[in-house]
Amino acid sequence: MTWTRHHVLGLKDWTVDEYDTLLQTASSFREVLSSRTKKVPALQGVVVTNMFFEPSTRTRSSFELAAKRLSADILNFAPGNSSLTKGETILDTAKTYLAMGTNLMVIRHRQAGVPHAIAQEMDRLQTGVGVLNAGDGQHEHPSQGLLDLFTLCCLLDFDNPRFALLKGKKIAIVGDILHSRVARSNIWSLTASGADVHLVGPPTLVPEWFKEMQNESHEGKLFLHWELKPALEKADFVMTLRLQKERMTDYLLPSLREYNQQYGITHSRLELCHPDVKILHPGPVNRGVEISSELMDDPNFSLIQQQVTSGIAVRMALLFLIGTSSEKSL
Amino acid sequence: MTWTRHHVLGLKDWTVDEYDTLLQTASSFREVLSSRTKKVPALQGVVVTNMFFEPSTRTRSSFELAAKRLSADILNFAPGNSSLTKGETILDTAKTYLAMGTNLMVIRHRQAGVPHAIAQEMDRLQTGVGVLNAGDGQHEHPSQGLLDLFTLCCLLDFDNPRFALLKGKKIAIVGDILHSRVARSNIWSLTASGADVHLVGPPTLVPEWFKEMQNESHEGKLFLHWELKPALEKADFVMTLRLQKERMTDYLLPSLREYNQQYGITHSRLELCHPDVKILHPGPVNRGVEISSELMDDPNFSLIQQQVTSGIAVRMALLFLIGTSSEKSL
Amino acid sequence: MTWTRHHVLGLKDWTVDEYDTLLQTASSFREVLSSRTKKVPALQGVVVTNMFFEPSTRTRSSFELAAKRLSADILNFAPGNSSLTKGETILDTAKTYLAMGTNLMVIRHRQAGVPHAIAQEMDRLQTGVGVLNAGDGQHEHPSQGLLDLFTLCCLLDFDNPRFALLKGKKIAIVGDILHSRVARSNIWSLTASGADVHLVGPPTLVPEWFKEMQNESHEGKLFLHWELKPALEKADFVMTLRLQKERMTDYLLPSLREYNQQYGITHSRLELCHPDVKILHPGPVNRGVEISSELMDDPNFSLIQQQVTSGIAVRMALLFLIGTSSEKSL
Known part of the structure; x- marks a missing residue:
């Protein structure tokens, strides 16, 4: 089957086909991870921005390593030192990273719905950017x-x-x-x-x-x-x-x-x-x-x-599926 | 024209030729950014150290991505966790990063003149290191x-x-x-x-x-x-x-x-x-x-x-022009 | 001689042969650092995790640059934003990074013995992970x-x-x-x-x-x-x-x-x-x-x-010797 989903905001509406595609893709990346170099050039030139408004070393490291294994470039947005404290809205922060060339946004926020709001704005602007929810409030992970x-x-x-x-x-x-x-x-x-x-x-x-x-x-x-x-x-x-x-x-x-x-x-x-x-x-x-x-x-x-080990292969699969689907849409 | 400037501390004394060289170089990097891999090996082996004594996610991310697109290695100096709180002077911090192999320093400080002081010291020691002012007090950006x-x-x-x-x-x-x-x-x-x-x-x-x-x-x-x-x-x-x-x-x-x-x-x-x-x-x-x-x-x-988008191409041009000029001077 | 040490926790029990191997290896990496690209593929695919429970920009940057020069992937564990504040034990944090695929752990902690405790656990679990003490309390550096x-x-x-x-x-x-x-x-x-x-x-x-x-x-x-x-x-x-x-x-x-x-x-x-x-x-x-x-x-x-300059070559040598020795042991 072909993957068509541009954002992963929650699992509520996933189809059986999507689950199976994800599992198969993760399985093939598990093999990459057991190879000598552990790296594929799949997302070369792609910029993945980790936007962790709620801090989390564990999940951020997992996404970061997954992105590196796919040869993507990673930007880390650190909330403490950010423009947010200077009065910028979250959507404007996201649009700033979009304008820098971000292709995929991995977003964690203590408020449910923030990744959705950003995804919606990215679609409205026809940016082709994919949004990955890395945990939003009590909603989904x-x-x-x-x-x-x-x-x-x-x-x-x-x-x-x-x-x-x-x-x-x-x-x-x-x-x-x-x-x-x-x-x-x-x-x-x-x-x-x-x-x-x-x-x-x-x-x-x-x-x-x-x-x-x-x-x-x-x-x-x-x-x-x-x-x-x-x-x-x-x-x-x-x-x-x-x-x-x-x-x-x-x-x-x-x-x-x-x-x-x-x-x-x-x-x-x-x-x-x-x-x-x-x-x-x-x-x-x-x-x-x-x-x-x-x-x-x-x-x-x-x-x-x-x-924890599965996390790397699964996040590689998510970044890959969304990253290559976004690309095709441009 | 050939680029001879080793540091970019302010625009006060820039010549028309320098502005045009910068615009042309940024324009060619804008093309690189629209290519498939978005990367050139121009600064391979070069170490760019971001020294943001005043925090700024936006500008630091922009310089970081620009440096990555040029294949440089990046070190980030985080003021909070730094030796500064242990009584080290700013010039000694800069000299420590110099001794580690830094070729280009991108410096932001809330006090005007700090990038100049570091540039002066780098010249006095004949290091060939280039300094880029990323905002100093109310002076220049x-x-x-x-x-x-x-x-x-x-x-x-x-x-x-x-x-x-x-x-x-x-x-x-x-x-x-x-x-x-x-x-x-x-x-x-x-x-x-x-x-x-x-x-x-x-x-x-x-x-x-x-x-x-x-x-x-x-x-x-x-x-x-x-x-x-x-x-x-x-x-x-x-x-x-x-x-x-x-x-x-x-x-x-x-x-x-x-x-x-x-x-x-x-x-x-x-x-x-x-x-x-x-x-x-x-x-x-x-x-x-x-x-x-x-x-x-x-x-x-x-x-x-x-x-924001221009920022990546312009900062690539700055790092490239200063990075290759510093090299020749050694 | 062949290097057999899996961890570097202190120098108390080092042999003359080990010191000489380290000095020779560092000397050859000093040459790499004076070459054009400054990089060798020696640790490609290897994950080095910096676990600085006690913050230190200087030593962390030195290890980070050393790891980059060896083509390793680097994860930085930041104590401020970490699971530790959520009640996780230090050994569990280390095991989480192990499960993500970490091969080498560089550990600094204000309490003497923490790197030893982690090294012991890594050996008990037969992980092949090498531990490098980057400073523990008043014990060793x-x-x-x-x-x-x-x-x-x-x-x-x-x-x-x-x-x-x-x-x-x-x-x-x-x-x-x-x-x-x-x-x-x-x-x-x-x-x-x-x-x-x-x-x-x-x-x-x-x-x-x-x-x-x-x-x-x-x-x-x-x-x-x-x-x-x-x-x-x-x-x-x-x-x-x-x-x-x-x-x-x-x-x-x-x-x-x-x-x-x-x-x-x-x-x-x-x-x-x-x-x-x-x-x-x-x-x-x-x-x-x-x-x-x-x-x-x-x-x-x-x-x-x-x-400071020696630090890069010596840390490359340490990561290389431990990284390749751990590999053979697997």
């Missing part, structure tokens, strides 16, 4: 959802990772669902694949209205729980989420210790799951809160390192 | 002046931008002239080209002594106004300047709103100008203060995006 | 010790710098020995070479127990002094150390002025030394405190600029 997907599919069939492999799997997502853009992106992709997704956490962090995220045309179903047991039973995968400490000052949680006692994932709690169960976490991890330190370090269960 | 010049000349003759095209044009510069290094660099270059420059703004920000900036050997004349009308009448170009909010706390301005009412540039005010009038702004823009939001976004009038 | 060594040996025989050249030389190290990781690394390497090392400074900063740093199997001897005279007499080299201003608030020093009067190095004080005496300083320098401004700028005595 599509590259994280896709690297989770790639990690799972590679585990199920390393040489031929494809969307259909997840059909019928049970996947529990544990923790602060309410504030998690990672959870939202995963809900869209996983239910689309035909996997059943079980959300679990304290009622303050897993509100009832999350049921509305069930896409009726998706084969996979969405379930909500406030106790671990039904969510973990026979689960094939358990995704743990980062618990932000500021949630307690917001009176959403009594204490980290109490949270850990009720929802922390440990070896013994995994006995409820499928014997081959694996654990994921988008990082950074609060050891001993969301997940026990022993479990996190146990290579028999933890896919956490593989997630 | 030569690369901005040159990119404005290139933008204007390209508009008048895209294929053959040359200095003589501006002869007899009327150019208004509106706003906080007093604190603007951009205005100063533009006054030197534009009056040298034979254009007449009309400065306009409130008396606190356009003091009478600016008349002393008239270079008697320049064909273009310098005029001062405290009301918009005479400055805009039949103007070919209107340069608006950034109004810094701290000016009000210095009691130089009553309020932004009042400033906007008296000196803000709008569509209707442009009716006084030549029918083909164009607007410039060095950015970042305070929308609705210096210029109306509608005018800024109107491609029939605004050259603001072209200015 | 091996690349600084090695660039000092290379500077001295090149002075004694430019074309064939070798360890044996220092045998029998007298080297004074002046100042805040107590808090200096640079002094410690130099004590190990210089006494191993057969040079005699004379430590001198106020008793609060040169405590008696430093005598325990004498390695009995080293041919060079270690001496302690609290007055300049015996340390400087007939010295071939004088290494001055940075005096950190916070030492005074710790009641270890009466005042900078008094320190300078007793221990500051000046032209007249050098008359006690060997007529060909040379001065070193690891930088950044407090002019007029550790060393007089005139002496620092006197090319007949000062090796300070050469030290």
Whole structure:
């Protein structure tokens, strides 16, 4: 199939074909990364600008290395030293980087919708620039959802990772669902694949209205729980989420210790799951809160390192697919 | 002609030949930027160090991309984390980067004269290092002046931008002239080209002594106004300047709103100008203060995006001309 | 000889063969740096991650340029914007960069032992990743010790710098020995070479127990002094150390002025030394405190600029030796 999408702002409307193209492309870049030089000239001359209005060393480094492996040039926009503090609007900042020759913008912002607004403006001006959402508020974090997907599919069939492999799997997502853009992106992709997704956490962090995220045309179903047991039973995968400490000052949680006692994932709690169960976490991890330190370090269960590694291949695939599609459109 | 200048610290003493060489060189790099790979090996092995003691994402990114397009290696000196906080002098910091192998230094500092002091020291030590002033206090911002010049000349003759095209044009510069290094660099270059420059703004920000900036050997004349009308009448170009909010706390301005009412540039005010009038702004823009939001976004009038685009080609030309001249001198 | 060391954490246990291999390798890279392109493809495809938990523009830039000259890809981990502030452990941060594909980690931390802990974890996980200590607390700063060594040996025989050249030389190290990781690394390497090392400074900063740093199997001897005279007499080299201003608030020093009067190095004080005496300083320098401004700028005595220049070749050698040794081990 041919790739036509110019921006990746969220996974809500992705098609099965798009997921499969992404997985195949990432798979071929995984091979590039195991070669001697680790580099392809695919995006030579292309300028990728990282616009991280909300700082994140981990995700920015991942996009930066992905862009370097594709031979792109990278500009880093640092919010602290920026024109924003001088009163410039975000759209004007984006247009400045456009005018410098930016072809692809990777955008993170604490406010949901900022990448969309920039993408819309780029389209209105017929610039051909592609926008990649690297996390916007509590809305979506599509590259994280896709690297989770790639990690799972590679585990199920390393040489031929494809969307259909997840059909019928049970996947529990544990923790602060309410504030998690990672959870939202995963809900869209996983239910689309035909996997059943079980959300679990304290009622303050897993509100009832999350049921509305069930896409009726998706084969996979969405379930909500406030106790671990039904969510973990026979689960094939358990995704743990980062618990932000500021949630307690917001009176959403009594204490980290109490949270850990009720929802922390440990070896013994995994006995409820499928014997081959694996654990994921988008990082950074609060050891001993969301997940026990022993479990996190146990290579028999933890896919956490593989997630980070998948991130490079998946982000190369995203930059490549959008970068070459934008080019054709010009 | 052959280029002999080792440093670009200001435009005050530039010759017509130098302006034309710069315009021609920038024009040829503009072609490189429209090619497939966008890169030339001209400065391979050359180290460009960005020393931005005063932070600026926009200008630093522009120099960084220009250096990358010329295949140079770039070091970024970050003031926050620097040895300066450990008591090192600025000249010692510069000499440290010299000893690492720096060939070209791009320097921004909030104090006028810092780039000159470093250039002087580099010459005294016979280092062959070229220094580029990227903005020093209220003194000069030569690369901005040159990119404005290139933008204007390209508009008048895209294929053959040359200095003589501006002869007899009327150019208004509106706003906080007093604190603007951009205005100063533009006054030197534009009056040298034979254009007449009309400065306009409130008396606190356009003091009478600016008349002393008239270079008697320049064909273009310098005029001062405290009301918009005479400055805009039949103007070919209107340069608006950034109004810094701290000016009000210095009691130089009553309020932004009042400033906007008296000196803000709008569509209707442009009716006084030549029918083909164009607007410039060095950015970042305070929308609705210096210029109306509608005018800024109107491609029939605004050259603001072209200015940013010109910046890459002009800075490539500066780095190339100084970089190859320094080399020959060694 | 073949290089087998996977990490460079300190110089305490280095062998004569290792020092000579390092000096020869640095010498050949010094030639690369004087060539036209200044670049070799030696580490193409290799990812070098700078993890400077304690900020340092000077040392980071030196490692960054060294890595670029070897064609490696560089990631910079910035502590301010990092996951550390989100509760992630240092080992988890390191493992995240490992999972992204990092081959070499350059680590600076204000706590002694952090690079060792990371190296140990990398070995335990059989990653093949090499760790380079870029300064840990008051423990060691091996690349600084090695660039000092290379500077001295090149002075004694430019074309064939070798360890044996220092045998029998007298080297004074002046100042805040107590808090200096640079002094410690130099004590190990210089006494191993057969040079005699004379430590001198106020008793609060040169405590008696430093005598325990004498390695009995080293041919060079270690001496302690609290007055300049015996340390400087007939010295071939004088290494001055940075005096950190916070030492005074710790009641270890009466005042900078008094320190300078007793221990500051000046032209007249050098008359006690060997007529060909040379001065070193690891930088950044407090002019007029550790060393007089005139002496620092006197090319007949000062090796300070050469030290910085040596840093690039020595760090290229370190990255190359560890990078190619790690590779073979995989």
